[in-house]
Amino acid sequence: xxxxxxxxxxxxxxxxxxxxxxxxPISNHLYFYWYRQILGxxxxxxxxxxxxxxxxxxxxxxxxxxxxxxxxxxxxxxIRSTKLEDSAxxxxxxxxxxxxxxxxxxxxxxxxxxx
Amino acid sequence: xxxxxxxxxxxNIQEGKTATLTCNYTNYSPAYLQWYRQDPGRGPVFLLLIxxxxxxxxxxxxxxxxxxxxxxxxxxxxxSQPADSATYLCALKDSNYQLIWGAGxxxxxxx
Numbered sequence: 487x488x489x490x491x492x493x494x495x496x497x498x499x500x501x502x503x504x505x506x507x508x509x510x511p512i513s514n515h516l517y518f519y520w521y522r523q524i525l526g527x528x529x530x531x532x533x534x535x536x537x538x539x540x541x542x543x544x545x546x547x548x549x550x551x552x553x554x555x556x557x558x559x560x561x562x563x564x565i566r567s568t569k570l571e572d573s574a575x576x577x578x579x580x581x582x583x584x585x586x587x588x589x590x591x592x593x594x595x596x597x598x599x600x601x
Numbered sequence: 602x603x604x605x606x607x608x609x610x611x612x613n614i615q616e617g618k619t620a621t622l623t624c625n626y627t628n629y630s631p632a633y634l635q636w637y638r639q640d641p642g643r644g645p646v647f648l649l650l651i652x653x654x655x656x657x658x659x660x661x662x663x664x665x666x667x668x669x670x671x672x673x674x675x676x677x678x679x680x681s682q683p684a685d686s687a688t689y690l691c692a693l694k695d696s697n698y699q700l701i702w703g704a705g706x707x708x709x710x711x712x
Contacts, residue, residue: 490644519700528704529645529690542699577644586633586694587652592644 488512490593492578498599499568507563507596509578517541518561519579519590520553529577535561536584568600603628603695607703614681614710622676622706624691630669631693636676639688639705648689649676681710 491510499505511518520532534541535553552564561580565572575597579590604627614620624634632653637645651658651667651674658665664677678685688705695701 529692529700529702531699531701534699544699575642579644584698586631586698587650589635589647589650590700592646595642595644597642 488591490578490580490591492576492593492596494596495594496597496599498601501570501600502567505565505568505598507565507576507578507598509561509563509593510559511561511578511580512591513559515580515582515591517581517584517588518555519581520563521577521579521592522546522574523577523595524574532563534584541584565598568598570600573598573600603631603693603701605691605693605701605703607689607691608706609704611707611709614708616681616683616710616712618681620678620681620685620708620710622689622691622708624674624676624703626672626693630672631695633694634665634667634674635692635700636663636665636674637690637692639690641688645690645692678708683710683712686710 493508518535521529523529531544533543533547550566554562575595577595578593581588581590606625635650636648638648639645649665651665662679666675686709688707690705691703692700
C-alpha cells in the first residue's frame with residue numbers, strides 16, 4: 487500500500503541553524519501538507535501546497551518557513567533560523583484532493599530538537 | 602473560529618467493553634467530520650469520515666455518529682482490545698480547507 491515517507495526521523499540542530507525536512511508524498515496525490523505537533527499538544531496545521539504553490543498557510547507559518555517541491559517526488563519544509571520553540575514533531579501529509587471529503591495520509595514524522 | 606473539544610482525560614476501558622469518545626465543535630456544522638488514530642511518536646492514521654447528512658457510519662468494530670443539533674460526534678469501539686489503545690483525534694475542515702484538530706482522547710484498554 488502506498489505511504490508517505492519522511493526523512494530524517496530525528497533531527498537535532500542548534501538554535502539559529504537552518505534545517506530541511508523531507509517528505510515523499512503518495513505519488514498520485516495532488517495536495518501536500520505540513521503539520522507540527524509540540525509534545526503533548528494538538529496537531530497544528532502549517533501549510534498546504536498544490537500545483538507548485540502554497541494553497542493555504544497558518545499564522546505559525548511565518549517568514550522563517552518555506553516549502554518547496556524541488557522535483558516530481560520530494561516535498562520539503564525549510565526552517566531558516568531555528569528557535570527553541572520550533573522543537574516538535576513535524577508531519578507531512580498528502581491527499582488526492584483538498585475537498586472536505588478527502589482524508590489525509592500522514593507520514594511517520596520527523597522529530598526536530600533545537601538545542 | 603471553529604474549535605474542537607475532546608475529553609483531555611484518558612479513558613480507561615476493560616477489554617471487551619465498548620469505548621465511547623466524544624468530539625464537540627463550537628461553530629458551524631462542518632459538512633464532514635473525520636476521526637484519526639495516533640500512536641505515540643507516529644503520525645495520525647485516518648479511520649472514518651462521516652458526512653453531515655449521515656447519522657451513523659460503521660467500519661468493522663468502529664462506529665461514528667454525527668449530531669449537528671448537539672454539534673457533537675461520538676466514536677465507538679465495540680469489543681475493545683488492548684491493541685485499540687491509542688489517542689483518537691477528531692478533525693474537521695474549516696472554510697479554508699485547513700484541517701482543525703481536537704487535542705485527542707487517550708484510550709487505554711485494560712486486559
